[in-house]
Amino acid sequence: MTDWPAVVGEYGPLVWRTAYRLTGNPADAADCYQQAFLAAVRLAAAGPVRHWGGALRRLATARALDLLRARHRARAAEFTDAPDPRPADPLGDLAAGELAAHLRAALAALDPLPAELFCLVALDGLTNAEAAAALGITANHAGVLLHRTRATLRTRLRAFDPAGEPP
Incomplete structure (x- = not known):
């Protein structure tokens, strides 16, 4: 059984820094932080995790990149017909x-x-x-x-x- 308060306490700052460094936005970093820990719960349910730091860093990175990709696709779709005014x-x-x-x-x-x-x-x-x-x-x-x-x-x-x- 995973001691989640201990995992969050020990690795939460690492997850936050990773997400914030990639997104550059506290609100987006908070979303990635939550999504990374939700994914960690699913990961722990599937089997034992040997290295929480590496797993959580990878999950946070993946969630931040997913968010950036989605935002990039949305912007591209939104402005495909509009010329760049500057x-x-x-x-x-x-x-x-x-x-x-x-x-x-x-x-x-x-x-x-x-x-x-x-x-x-x-x-x-x-x-x-x-x-x-x-x-x-x-x-x-x-x-x-x-x-x-x-x-x-x-x-x-x-x-x-x-x-x-x-x-």
Whole structure:
């Protein structure tokens, strides 16, 4: 039997930080936080969980990416016919904090596994081996996926480089 108050007390801040770092919004982070723990209850019912920290971090990352993907699809559907009334201004976007939004959108456009891997390594500070273990893949596979994911993100975010220089 899982001691849920202890799990929430110990890993709640980790889940919150993970969700907030990806969503950038307290309300969205709170939704992801709740969804991650609901998924954890279902996960615990299916069998024993060996590493709560890794499992909850992965669940929070997946829920945040799902939310970002849904939001991205909704915005794309909403504005497909409307022209963009403002000219592209990467420096203005950067100054207004838009680079983070572009990164979120680029992450939402990735397949789930590479996006989760990138978040675990680049945002949560896990090593490739730790992230690979959390995702159930080999460290070599994680390294290859991470390399490809960084290259993809670099290409997608190149337009938002304030210096306008190739990486």
